[in-house]
Amino acid sequence: MPVFITAIVLALSAIPCCLGIWPIPRSLDSGNQILKLSGLFDISINFTNPPQDLLDAVTRTKYSIQTDQLGRLTVGRGSSDSTAFGSAKTLRTLMLALEPSASGAQPIATEAVVALDARDEGYSLSVPSDGSAGVVSANTTLGLLRGLSTFEQLWYTYDRTIYTNYAPLTIVNDSPAYAYRGFMLDTARNFFSVSDIKRTLDAMYLVKINTFHWHITDSQSWPIQVVQFPELAQAGAYSTNESYTPSNIQDVVAYAGERGIDVLVEIDTPGHTAIIGASHPEYVACYLLDWITFASEPPAGQLRLADANIANFTAAVLAAVAETLPSTMFSTGGDEVDMACYAADGPTQMMLNESGRTLFEALDIFTSTTHGALHALGKTAVVWEEMVLEYNTTTLRNDTIVMVWISSDDAAAVVQKGYRIVHAPSNYFYLDCGAGDPIGNDPTGNSWCDPFKTWQESYTFNPLANISSAQVSLVLGGEQLLWTEQSGPENLDSIVWPRAASSAEVFWTGDTLPDGFDRVGNISEALPRLHDVRYRMVQRGIKAIRLQPEWCALRPQECDG
Amino acid sequence: MPVFITAIVLALSAIPCCLGIWPIPRSLDSGNQILKLSGLFDISINFTNPPQDLLDAVTRTKYSIQTDQLGRLTVGRGSSDSTAFGSAKTLRTLMLALEPSASGAQPIATEAVVALDARDEGYSLSVPSDGSAGVVSANTTLGLLRGLSTFEQLWYTYDRTIYTNYAPLTIVNDSPAYAYRGFMLDTARNFFSVSDIKRTLDAMYLVKINTFHWHITDSQSWPIQVVQFPELAQAGAYSTNESYTPSNIQDVVAYAGERGIDVLVEIDTPGHTAIIGASHPEYVACYLLDWITFASEPPAGQLRLADANIANFTAAVLAAVAETLPSTMFSTGGDEVDMACYAADGPTQMMLNESGRTLFEALDIFTSTTHGALHALGKTAVVWEEMVLEYNTTTLRNDTIVMVWISSDDAAAVVQKGYRIVHAPSNYFYLDCGAGDPIGNDPTGNSWCDPFKTWQESYTFNPLANISSAQVSLVLGGEQLLWTEQSGPENLDSIVWPRAASSAEVFWTGDTLPDGFDRVGNISEALPRLHDVRYRMVQRGIKAIRLQPEWCALRPQECDG
Numbered sequence A, B: 001m002p003v004f005i006t007a008i009v010l011a012l013s014a015i016p017c018c019l020g021i022w023p024i025p026r027s028l029d030s031g032n033q034i035l036k037l038s039g040l041f042d043i044s045i046n047f048t049n050p051p052q053d054l055l056d057a058v059t060r061t062k063y064s065i066q067t068d069q070l071g072r073l074t075v076g077r078g079s080s081d082s083t084a085f086g087s088a089k090t091l092r093t094l095m096l097a098l099e100p101s102a103s104g105a106q107p108i109a110t111e112a113v114v115a116l117d118a119r120d121e122g123y124s125l126s127v128p129s130d131g132s133a134g135v136v137s138a139n140t141t142l143g144l145l146r147g148l149s150t151f152e153q154l155w156y157t158y159d160r161t162i163y164t165n166y167a168p169l170t171i172v173n174d175s176p177a178y179a180y181r182g183f184m185l186d187t188a189r190n191f192f193s194v195s196d197i198k199r200t201l202d203a204m205y206l207v208k209i210n211t212f213h214w215h216i217t218d219s220q221s222w223p224i225q226v227v228q229f230p231e232l233a234q235a236g237a238y239s240t241n242e243s244y245t246p247s248n249i250q251d252v253v254a255y256a257g258e259r260g261i262d263v264l265v266e267i268d269t270p271g272h273t274a275i276i277g278a279s280h281p282e283y284v285a286c287y288l289l290d291w292i293t294f295a296s297e298p299p300a301g302q303l304r305l306a307d308a309n310i311a312n313f314t315a316a317v318l319a320a321v322a323e324t325l326p327s328t329m330f331s332t333g334g335d336e337v338d339m340a341c342y343a344a345d346g347p348t349q350m351m352l353n354e355s356g357r358t359l360f361e362a363l364d365i366f367t368s369t370t371h372g373a374l375h376a377l378g379k380t381a382v383v384w385e386e387m388v389l390e391y392n393t394t395t396l397r398n399d400t401i402v403m404v405w406i407s408s409d410d411a412a413a414v415v416q417k418g419y420r421i422v423h424a425p426s427n428y429f430y431l432d433c434g435a436g437d438p439i440g441n442d443p444t445g446n447s448w449c450d451p452f453k454t455w456q457e458s459y460t461f462n463p464l465a466n467i468s469s470a471q472v473s474l475v476l477g478g479e480q481l482l483w484t485e486q487s488g489p490e491n492l493d494s495i496v497w498p499r500a501a502s503s504a505e506v507f508w509t510g511d512t513l514p515d516g517f518d519r520v521g522n523i524s525e526a527l528p529r530l531h532d533v534r535y536r537m538v539q540r541g542i543k544a545i546r547l548q549p550e551w552c553a554l555r556p557q558e559c560d561g
Helices: A003-013 A054-066 A143-150 A194-206 A230-236 A245-257 A276-279 A308-322 A339-344 A347-356 A359-376 A410-416 A455-459 A470-474 A492-496 A500-508 A523-539 B002-012 B052-067 B141-152 B196-208 B230-236 B248-259 B274-278 B307-321 B339-346 B346-353 B360-378 B407-414 B457-458 B469-474 B492-496 B499-511 B523-539
Strands: A028-045 A089-098 A124-125 A135-138 A157-158 A160-173 A180-186 A209-213 A261-264 A331-334 A380-384 A401-404 A421-425 A475-482 B029-045 B088-099 B123-127 B134-138 B156-158 B161-174 B180-186 B212-214 B262-267 B330-332 B380-384 B401-404 B420-423 B477-484
Touching: A028 A054, A054 A143, A054 A245, A089 A143, A124 A143, A124 A339, A124 A470, A135 A143, A135 A245, A135 B212, A143 A160, A143 A180, A143 A194, A143 B029, A143 B212, A180 A194, A180 A421, A180 A500, A180 B002, A194 A209, A194 A245, A194 A523, A209 A245, A230 A276, A245 A261, A276 B420, A308 A331, A308 A359, A331 A359, A331 B161, A339 A347, A339 A359, A347 A359, A359 A380, A401 A410, A410 A470, A455 A523, A475 A492, A475 A500, A475 B360, A492 B492, A500 A523, A500 B180, B029 B052, B029 B274, B052 B141, B088 B141, B123 B141, B123 B346, B134 B141, B141 B196, B141 B262, B161 B407, B180 B196, B196 B212, B196 B248, B196 B492, B196 B523, B212 B248, B230 B274, B307 B360, B330 B360, B339 B346, B339 B360, B346 B360, B401 B407, B407 B420, B407 B469, B477 B492
Parallel strands: A028 A089, A089 A135, A180 A209, A180 A475, A209 A261, A261 A331, A331 A380, A380 A401, A401 A421, A421 A475, B029 B088, B088 B134, B180 B212, B180 B477, B212 B262, B262 B330, B330 B380, B380 B401, B401 B420, B420 B477
Antiparallel strands: A028 A160, A124 A135, A124 A160, A157 A160, B029 B161, B123 B134, B123 B161, B156 B161
16 A cells, blocks of 8 residues: 555654654644744734734744754754755744734733633744745734744754754644643742742743643642732731732733733632631631641641631632632632541531531532632632532532542543533642652651652643543643642742643644644654753753753654663 | 650750751750850861861851851741840850861861771860850861851841850760762763852752762763863763863862862763763774663663773773872772673674683773772772672772662672672662653653652661671761753752752761661651751752741641651
8 A cells, every 4th residue: 555655654754853843733744944044034913003912922032032042952953954054045024914804903911811712822834945924824812922932943043043944834723622721830838939930931831831820829828918808918928028919910910911821820718728827717627736637738727618707708808819810710729628627626517507507518608609709700710629529519600610630530520510621630740749748757758649740641641531522522621730848949940841841732732743643652752842842941041851861862762762 | 764754855855856957966965045146256266277278168157157048947937036136145256176186287178088987077066155165176177177067057047147046055076977978960961060060069068978979971971071082072072061171170179179078080881881982983882773772771882891902991091080080089880781782792702702701701801900090090999889799890909899779788798798888779869760761752751760769768778777797887878869861950959959968967977866866767857957958058059949838847847747
């Protein structure tokens, strides 16, 4: 069957070795000609009144291409390319074009927070090899931004010449396989500065991650200053310097929005709230009691959910934060509610007895109160999986988004109940696992979610495992997560990057590479591209770790086993 | 038995909670009074003509105490201490005293490279609570330096007051349980700059690690410029910028020596030498052949050991490097010699046939040649365990130091052969384990030495397990190691610190805490002190990772399970 064989050869050639685009577009046709970037290179816009954040994105893209100074990952770092520089054409212009069907140019930040089912990140990109203008076209400014992030990854520098060696390149209608592609950071176990978060957003932008899930509070600290409830951070932040002012929050949200990133803030309730006891001890059951008995980790303490006043207080806190945020989503958490704590808490038991309610019934009312406050603001609630699978919560709205974390095996059960899910499974996507135990006297130091989740393991995740075809649309996407019991600013970049780029490609590219081959098992094809984006991150000041000796990084496939 | 109980209470009180000295001295008596540091604090020296590096150490100590600005790890970060500032005494002077028996003041750098069995790091320290002068006394300037590193760890800052709250403090004859306390860095898989190494030496100094084992070359790169053999680095370094000039080496050695650290350079032979093929392909068997068949990791290639010319070349290279170094030790490596490679290598087989020798006999002669060159320079050879346990090497001198790496279980077999050992077991001390697989197409990404070695695991290491009492003196000490297949400057600090401090205490303090209790199982006592030294490292610009949420770090034992 020679025709079939030819087809395979052609298909394989669709991803030339080491073309460093991450995530790889869903359609791609690229050549192997050198194309230089003109010293006068500019990016033009084909419509009037472009939003300021698109102009800023253009400025950033031009700056990045000039300053990345990334040598191509091959022996000689591009010296073998340089012989072709003399005869190569030069690219002078990239044009950004909104499709005629587009209904006016909205700011990127506006498009970035459109509800997931309507968000449009698609784009097309052509880079001719003859020096004629390249074009990014899209229906939205958000799509144009995604095209820019692809375009940025084409360029290498050798001896002051900026060039690509993958011209001509054509990408038609690249768009994400899944609408939600996130990264979660816990800023409560240990604190991270705004600049740490911005640097993380820079890396997220580069790999088209579109949601920053900000697990902003937990039992250990309350770093968010809430104007209406100043006591929470005053008593609950590690220090004033280790808390986020309202303008810090807006700064992060604006920075994210310009980079096409939605900020999903989580204030976890009713569990993971011991620190509220620092200012409101009467609101918290089991406050600082023996954590081994009453909590999944120290310190113990969770909101007295059966108390209507406390539910109202909680709803008011959530609303006070949510109303300042442009996202349509807000997470109320809901994981690891400790039943032993409530069983032992006198006030809770008294209120349950008086009302004749079970704990789950009280939790249902508590959730209804807090979610009601969010719905009144037009927000879609996000919760962890126990709210659906363990607590028998009946009042959740159908549009609630459920994050599956305990195990990837739990995803099917959640979608069978009709809820939309975000994959956040500890057995694939928890970046903190495998690096020890934060419990103070454990002589082994093993973590509950050993082993370490390698990028390869995360990369093989199948978002549709055990999901029926009728329920595929309920799978919104997924995210990798950093819980920070044992992390801080010191290791943020190195524990997150490039590993968190794994899921970025899982959920953008989907199961199939543009050459038609399966993406999932194709570690060997992915690794050189992952190296490339890692080295590019390092050039941009993000301290992503190395995945191999440089000897291997410069010699794709030679270190395969 | 009230007397016995009282003794225990007294003993327990010998290490007050959170006294942040790491490693903990072998004898210690400390109080709980506040003592402030005078704004005019100075360190005086009681003898004439002190060596310049001791004067420099004094300057650094004064600078560190002024600039650490470490808040004590307690809620309020020292605010509760401040109420006692008014009535507290002030320390104006620390005196450095050489014991009358000391035979003149040698430079620290000289004392730091004295042969292990004669090296003297002991010191005594007293810090009275009444404001009278503190004293460090020792037989050597190296001992005085160790006393300074202890003294530095006493001081906290609250609102511009520098103070300790552990006065009076007396340490009598603190000295290491083991002479060799090392850290190994592989600078060949990925490159590290001189400033990366110096920052690492700063951290090593702080925890009294006295040997920098510099695994400087390997199959992937040859970053050391050897004057007599310039072709090795010209062809074998990743780039000129990623290589060490002779003055870089001397800079590192001098920086280490001033900090009491001996630099043990390793040029691994005859295996782990593929990169020599980049300049001398005729010297290397299996050069760049299929690594799965011919090497333990890519790339394949090792010196043709049966060739006398190549043995002489190797000896000349080792001698050219060794003669520039003050250490009495030099490592020729000797691990993972690949037998399949030599069996398949035509030139090697021809030479073995011609000489009538077995491979092991040829290896014996090769080793005799290389070690002979080192002995001629007065160096003691260091080798990995296979040289003794697997290759039947008969010409090793009795004074050879053997590093046990494959498993801690192998230590007993090496000492039974009469060799001195350094513990470097992969199952306790390999800092790279558990973070993935550098082989390019492994879908699991699991590493051969999973899991991650937690600080707790390393801390429980028993140097004398299965060692008979007659052979205890053969146990020189141990080291933690960073192989850098998946590490680089980006994660150097975070993957090494504070974990590598574990073995620093294992081998300084030994099995018994100064209160008489076992050190080994006492994770709960160790953790607050390890937090303290970690936070201090961060203040000094070393990005050591967090071990717990800050909530726990400020509340010793409250996060124990």
